[in-house]
Amino acid sequence: VFPPELRFASVKLFNRIFHCFSSYCYFDITEIDGVNTNELYNAVQLYLSSSVSITGNRLSLTRAVNSSGFTFGLANNDSIVDTFNGVNVLWEHVVTQRQAQTFSWRPLPDEKRGFTLRIKKKDKSLVLNSYLDYIMEKASDIRRKNQDRLLYTNSRGGSLDSRGHPWESVPFKHPSTFDTLAMDPQKKKEIMEDLQDFANGQSFYHKTGRAWKRGYLLYGPPGTGKSSMIAAMANYLGYDIYDLELTEVHNNSELRKLLMKTSSKSIIVIEDIDCSINLTNRNNNNNGNTSVSAASRSYYDSELRGGGGGCGEEGGNTITLSGLLNFTDGLWSCCGSERIFVFTTNHIEKLDPALLRSGRMDMHIFMSYCSFPALKILLKNYLGCEECELEETILRQLEEVVDVARMTPADISEVLIKNRRKKEKAVEELLETLKMRVEMNKKSGFLMRGENVVEDEEEEEQEKRALDSESPKEESETEDNCKEEDDEEKVK
Ligand SMILES: Nc1ncnc2c1ncn2[C@@H]1O[C@H](COP(=O)(O)OP(=O)(O)OP(=O)(O)O)[C@@H](O)[C@H]1O
Ligand SMILES: [Mg+2]
Structure with a gap:
């Protein structure tokens, strides 16, 4: 019979020898x-839950609070190979009973859980x-x-909650996606690619010395899907x-405080x-509006001081354009990263x-x-x-009238919802409405003017092409801004 010291020493020695000759090493990651x-x-x-979901006979299932999905996990003392x-590495989920605890301020769970990672020694580094x-x-x-999206608002004004947070949040379950968004497919594709490039662009932004953020300005008439687009982006x-309520x-x-309390991977709207807020005419000091003149003043002050934050407060209790610009563009906009700013407006000209x-706003989306x-x-x-299910004549008629009818997707969806059980009736009624x-x-008289303008422009364009810039002619300014907007390059 060995004395315990000797037994312990021999086990230790055996382990050492075993580890020397074993080609594996092990890492314990305890809970x-x-x-x-x-x-x-x-x-x-x-992480293992994503690879374990299909394989394995016994899995543990969890659903976290505030989550809309289930998570699979390795069951106790089960193992899985990952590549x-x-x-190749081997993960083992090790669960053992914890020894009875003496008194503790923070009682530990009865089970001791951990993962053991086994890898080849040569692959260790x-x-x-x-x-x-x-x-x-x-x-x-x-x-x-897995987690539900959250929608934050600052509707409480400047007051903070019990945890010192200025934002209030609710689960965000807007069903709008890029699939449901009605817009030109080419334009949609461009926006989706832009978003994807942004989300995958950490190294690009780092390499080019730019803050990892992007700005989108959505403009257009009410009911054309600006808010739906934001939900689809999220x-x-x-x-x-x-959702920043500037008022x-x-x-x-x-x-600035609000900005600092936003998390990364978020859209600030x-x-x-x-x-x-009246943010126009930044350079017009004579404008009657105090907030605006404060804006211009503080903007130039800040320019003189070398830009950055800290301006505008002296103008009194107002938020100014320069404050907003610093918010989106200045030094403060970089605290945190991977953020998207989206502004919407019905009147870009204002x-x-x-x-x-x-x-400032990297992409203007009409x-x-x-x-x-x-x-x-x-x-x-x-x-x-589907397109093929509709009669060719009806389709052609719809195509003819839809552009000149100038109806918003919101108006059209109203007509379609009303008769959604009867397809033919819905399409007929839509055609009539259009x-x-x-x-x-x-x-x-709106259309007539608009059409004349377009025709004039087209004629001019043709003339130009014909003359092939022999005698460059000045383009006449159109009066109709709306039409002009329609015809301009929609996504810059
Ligand atoms: N492009 C679109 N694709 C799909 N649905 C749309 C589109 N535009 C509008 N809708 C429908 O109309 C409703 C109103 O649209 P939304 O709130 O996005 O418009 P908006 O441009 O934000 O308007 P506003 O300028 O008044 O805020 C949405 O609930 C949506 O169902
Ligand atoms: Mg909206």
Whole structure:
């Protein structure tokens, strides 16, 4: 019979010899590290849940609070092989009973849980350098996807909640997606690619020394899908939305605090920016509006001081254009990263050029009246009608009238919803409504003017082409801004 010391020493020796000759090494990731929860444990659990979902006979299932999805997990003492960069690793979920505890301020769970990672010794550096980071990143992606989106508002004014937060949140379950959004497919594709490039662009933004943020200005008549587009963006990227109510913000420093309390991977929205606050004529000091002149003053002050935050407060309790510009563009806009700013307006012409200059709002998106390609999307969404199911003559008629009718997707969807059980009736009624709109437009004389302008322009264009710039002729200015907007390049 060996004395216990000798037995212990021999086991230790045996282990050493075993490890020397074994080609594997092992890492233990315990659920509780001392007294703190080990973040890596939770990350590994989530990460494995994505690869374990189909394989394995026994899985643990969880559904977190505020989550709309289930998470699969490895059952106790089960193992799974994962592959990373061509290297195989083995994960084992180890659960043992914890010894009875003496008194503790923070009682620990009865079970001791952890993951053991087994990798080949030769792969150790490769896996440790990037595999764990990859797992952390993947886990936060999964967490975000499983969790409901949140919609934050600052409707409480400047007051803070019990945790010192200025934002209030509610689960965000807007059903709008890029599939349901009726707009020109080409334009839609461009926007989706732009968003995807942004979301995957961490290294690009880092390399070019730019803050990782992007600005979109959505403009167009009411009911053309600006708010729906924001919801679609959030659903597409899985970002939370911060709906900033500018009228509730009292001054620039409050605006800055709000910005600092937003999380990354979020969309910060200011709707109807032309109405929220008078932000026009930044350079016009003689304008009667105090807020505006304060804006111009503080803007130039800030320029003299070398830009950045801290301006505008001296102008009193007002939020100024310069404050807003610093919010989106200045040094403060970089606290946190991966953020999208979206402004919407019905009247782009009312906005100060400073807000529109390039680099501030990276993409100007015109949400137009319903076009024929957009109409086809609405017909498909509301009636389940594919293009081929409709009569050719009806389709051609719809195509003819839809542009001149100048109806918004909101108006058209109303007509379709009313008769959604009877496809033929719905399409007929839609055609009638569109024709009626065309007549109305003609009567109001609006269309006639617009058409003349277009015709004039077309003639001029043809003449120009014919002359092939022999004698460059000045283009006549059109009076009709709306028409001009329609015809201009929609997505710059
Ligand atoms: N492009 C579109 N595609 C699909 N549905 C649309 C579109 N535009 C409008 N709608 C429908 O009309 C309703 C109103 O649209 P939305 O609120 O997005 O318009 P808006 O441009 O934000 O208007 P406003 O300028 O008044 O805020 C939406 O609930 C949606 O169902
Ligand atoms: Mg809206």
